[in-house]
Amino acid sequence: MAVTNKENGAETRTAGNGRAALRKAETRARIKAAARAVFAEKGYEKANVSDIVRAIGMAQGTFYYHFQDKKSILMEMLNEYFDQFRAVMSDWMQSEDAAPDVTYIFARRVAVLLYENKDLTHIIMQEAHNADEDVRRLIHGFNRFFYEQVRSGLDLGVALGLVRPMDTRLAAVALVGMIREVVANRTRSGEDIDIEHLIRELAELQNHGIRLRPGAGNNF
Amino acid sequence: MAVTNKENGAETRTAGNGRAALRKAETRARIKAAARAVFAEKGYEKANVSDIVRAIGMAQGTFYYHFQDKKSILMEMLNEYFDQFRAVMSDWMQSEDAAPDVTYIFARRVAVLLYENKDLTHIIMQEAHNADEDVRRLIHGFNRFFYEQVRSGLDLGVALGLVRPMDTRLAAVALVGMIREVVANRTRSGEDIDIEHLIRELAELQNHGIRLRPGAGNNF
Amino acid sequence: MAVTNKENGAETRTAGNGRAALRKAETRARIKAAARAVFAEKGYEKANVSDIVRAIGMAQGTFYYHFQDKKSILMEMLNEYFDQFRAVMSDWMQSEDAAPDVTYIFARRVAVLLYENKDLTHIIMQEAHNADEDVRRLIHGFNRFFYEQVRSGLDLGVALGLVRPMDTRLAAVALVGMIREVVANRTRSGEDIDIEHLIRELAELQNHGIRLRPGAGNNF
Amino acid sequence: MAVTNKENGAETRTAGNGRAALRKAETRARIKAAARAVFAEKGYEKANVSDIVRAIGMAQGTFYYHFQDKKSILMEMLNEYFDQFRAVMSDWMQSEDAAPDVTYIFARRVAVLLYENKDLTHIIMQEAHNADEDVRRLIHGFNRFFYEQVRSGLDLGVALGLVRPMDTRLAAVALVGMIREVVANRTRSGEDIDIEHLIRELAELQNHGIRLRPGAGNNF
DNA sequence: TATGAATGAGTATTCATTCAT
DNA sequence: CATGAATGAATACTCATTCAT
Structure with missing residues (x-):
């Protein structure tokens, strides 16, 4: 069932997946925190998605799994x-x-x-x-x-x-x-x-x- | 062989060619004015050299004749x-x-x-x-x-x-x-x-x- | 430990589990039907595995349980x-x-x-x-x-x-x-x-x- | 003056640049010929821009200088x-x-x-x-x-x-x-x-x- | 001086595939 | 059996810069 929830961070998930959903929310949050720091330091334009994920040791695809762009x-x-x-x-x-x-x-x-x-x-x-x-x-x-x-x-x-x-x-x-x-x-x-x-x-x-x-x- | 003056905006050293030097200074000034407007509007990162020269109907190479980068x-x-x-x-x-x-x-x-x-x-x-x-x-x-x-x-x-x-x-x-x-x-x-x-x-x-x-x- | 049957569409070898095998075959068939429609519409290259599974409300991993690739x-x-x-x-x-x-x-x-x-x-x-x-x-x-x-x-x-x-x-x-x-x-x-x-x-x-x-x- | 002529292959150039314009048209034509062959062989989707330019020993940017996309x-x-x-x-x-x-x-x-x-x-x-x-x-x-x-x-x-x-x-x-x-x-x-x-x-x-x-x- | 064609490194984004649960 | 989060290789496209004319 679960549709893509790239749009927002809310729990769009069906019930019963507490564990996974939590993990996912945490990942999202980690990415967002990293992005905040990187944007603040280099500016939005100069900041690369690769900078963001590298800062938390994640693959670039993961970023796009959680965020549209x-x-x-x-x-x-x-x-x-x-x-x-x-x-x-x-x-x-x-x-x-x-x-x-x-x-x-x-x-x-x-x-x-x-x-x-x-x-x-x-x-x-x-x-x-x-x-x-x-x-x-x-x-x-x-x-x-x-x-x-x-x-x-x-x-x-x-x-x-x-x-x-x-x-x-x-x-x-x-x-x-x-x-x-x-x-x-x-x-x-x-x-x-x-x-x-x-x-x-x-x-x-x-x-x-x-x-x-x-x-x-x-x-x- | 004439010395390049890409480095600074000072009057060209090749004395005696007042006509040409003036022309050149004018071109530099025009480019700079265009760049100022473009930078202000789009921000330095998003502004393209092509935006700048297009604004004054100039070739891209000309920019690099007058400015290092x-x-x-x-x-x-x-x-x-x-x-x-x-x-x-x-x-x-x-x-x-x-x-x-x-x-x-x-x-x-x-x-x-x-x-x-x-x-x-x-x-x-x-x-x-x-x-x-x-x-x-x-x-x-x-x-x-x-x-x-x-x-x-x-x-x-x-x-x-x-x-x-x-x-x-x-x-x-x-x-x-x-x-x-x-x-x-x-x-x-x-x-x-x-x-x-x-x-x-x-x-x-x-x-x-x-x-x-x-x-x-x-x-x- | 059960043998994977990703390789071909033959009836699963694990005999005796008629119920499960049937279920599985049905799932395979549903995926195949969805894939046929999606391939026909978008062409094989442009068609995404995600398109296929989305059409039948299935997780992407399921596709790879049933088909090699x-x-x-x-x-x-x-x-x-x-x-x-x-x-x-x-x-x-x-x-x-x-x-x-x-x-x-x-x-x-x-x-x-x-x-x-x-x-x-x-x-x-x-x-x-x-x-x-x-x-x-x-x-x-x-x-x-x-x-x-x-x-x-x-x-x-x-x-x-x-x-x-x-x-x-x-x-x-x-x-x-x-x-x-x-x-x-x-x-x-x-x-x-x-x-x-x-x-x-x-x-x-x-x-x-x-x-x-x-x-x-x-x-x- | 010359605006980008990515849109069509016609001579959009101002007069007096016969040499350069010819060269450009030739390059365009070479790219187009290569693209035709590559598209025919691999299909449009699978064909990479890099395949096209590699076939004629050109840089990828050149493709985009001549064609929008x-x-x-x-x-x-x-x-x-x-x-x-x-x-x-x-x-x-x-x-x-x-x-x-x-x-x-x-x-x-x-x-x-x-x-x-x-x-x-x-x-x-x-x-x-x-x-x-x-x-x-x-x-x-x-x-x-x-x-x-x-x-x-x-x-x-x-x-x-x-x-x-x-x-x-x-x-x-x-x-x-x-x-x-x-x-x-x-x-x-x-x-x-x-x-x-x-x-x-x-x-x-x-x-x-x-x-x-x-x-x-x-x-x- | 000026031109504009050519370059190629760099970047966002996609997507088939894997794997822990 | 099924899930969906995570992966990373692949790719279209951009743009500052160079250079032959």
């Missing part, structure tokens, strides 16, 4: 990450938290998310201009979503009198860029980073900018 | 841009301008520079992770320089009491990211942009962040 | 058909039927045989030039037999004064080609055909050609 | 042959020759055409079921044309009282099959053939069938 593993990888990202974001939005340190909490959450998925953060930045229409669309869609989330957070802040009136659409892009560049820059080298420090500094920048405010304590 | 045109392109960038920056640094609106002026200058060279801005963002060591090094060197410039500006501001004390190294990266993401985002679509508005908003963000400052006018 | 199923299929064909032919030859309508009866029998096995007729026509030596030899052997049968029929006819003297070897090939092309052409579309009409026309053609015979009725 | 060389080859075939046929039809030996002349012309292009005759018979829609359509279109030509010849014969009334559509297919099978059979071995004898026999068969006609001389 090179593009589909990238798409799947991105889609999963985006779903996870969206989930975290909407969790936060639902909480409608308007505590004074809301922006700090937000910056922290985003920075951690980007940081913990540095490989994907790099891939997204690299492949934003990918020649393939589908890939580009996917990433642009994600970016749009990201910007919109931040923007609606800012809009809320404005409504609550916490944020000054501004072009929130533009500001959202700028804030995302701030975090991205920092994460990309700090993870490029591979050295470990004091993420708490990083987040505190970013939040302060984002909240108050660089200017010395006469008579301002260290508040965020 | 595909990589060297990218390197040369980047190097030239970086030189220009450095010149503008050091001009500005020399002026040691410490007027209160110094940051606005700075942001403006940088944004304009990035915006006027959006193709190169895109290329640099894409190729930051380029598989080729030389290319990567070149871009990272540029980035380091860029960050350092901003950082020393911030340090100066701190010394002058205009900027609050902070991790200026980190802040520099963040500020660069802000501008880059905005420029990349706003030029992606190709629609024209109100750059003055963009700069004003960016400067305000950078100076004062997003928080509502009690009793603050629109000052920058 | 892709080639062997083709060979077996052809051999069986050829045996059946030979049986029908020699039946007919034995009867030494020399009735005046002998050629009509013959044409009918052959046409029906080709028509009822149109899949195999197509496969044989396609694979006559198959790259594989064994396959080619098998088909050529069959063709030779086919031609020879027809030829000896013609020779008999000549001896009996029913058929005019001619190059019977050449004529045999021509007559076979006539039937084949018609069957191939008429079954290509899948539409049902008036086989009686087809046979009558073919027999007439074969007997009397296209020329108007002065004062000839519709005789065959 | 493997399929396009087959299509081009067939199209050219079909055009030539159509030209010969319509020449003949125009002459409206109604001499008593018209059918003989016709059979001769067709047989010679098929025989002189035995490679293509084989390819057409093999690839009639090719998996590729375009190829199949092309060949079926040719076959339809071929049948139609013969059929209209027969219809004319009927009108002139030279041919007996019959299902001319069916008869056309049968006559084509007769010639094809004979040509295919006689060229398979590679031995040279007495084509005059072959044609005479075929014409006789086609005109009068196999039956002994009481009181008939050797007339055609």
